[in-house]
Amino acid sequence: MASSSNSSVQNSFRYDVFISFRGEDTRNTIVGHLYEALKQNGIETFKDNERMKQGKTIDNQLIQAIKDSRFFIIVFSENYICFFILVLG
Template sequence: MASTSLPSCSTSASSSQVWNYDVYLSFRGRDTRYTFVDHLHAALRQRGICTFIDTESLTHGAHTARSFSKAISESRIAVVVLSKNYADSRRCLNQLAMITHMKKEIDQIVIPIYYHVDPSDVQKQTGTYEEAFLKHELINSENVEFWRKALEELNSHPGWVLNKDPYR
């Protein structure tokens, strides 16, 4: 199951929206889990910011997709850590599509972080992003155009570019 490091998160509510999380972290685990994302999550937790982050024990499937969907819709802010292999993951791309939908529906704040990836590669879907989409199109092209638009929308938000890894 998905969890937060703070077991009983309860954040303030707006007039029509109840936030169960301050921040939802979307990231490709194998790229960033034990480096940047762990440090970001610890820093947020130290400041009392209730953050949804998946645990390593997550199983793939419909239940997990519903859990992520619910957590995204109950988060005030979505931080999307775009890394070299982010677009390889259908799960990451589905999360991103949900995040861009929530931006429109509930005016969720979206913050992209470009971790060792050029923002123009993400926007223009070149490099590893192009390779990932070519693979997705071969397997099942059903959601590819939707994911492409979600990435384009994400690039319209101000974000941070991190090209140097301070942990290496």
């Protein structure tokens, strides 16, 4: 019975991993390499420039992708920290 419970939880996620990052300083370096490695190993991964759909607001789509993800990887960088400083002011 526990295995059916676990499988229903596993099936409720669209993505295995959501990668959170900000800016070009990591997009084509560490985040790009991480994304490709996860993908090559069969891990369904959300990365904004790979999964964003035209015509949808970024906020709603990112929120939905976060809800649809089982695990999260946050890649901190100088641009990521500056973004939060500006937002939190």
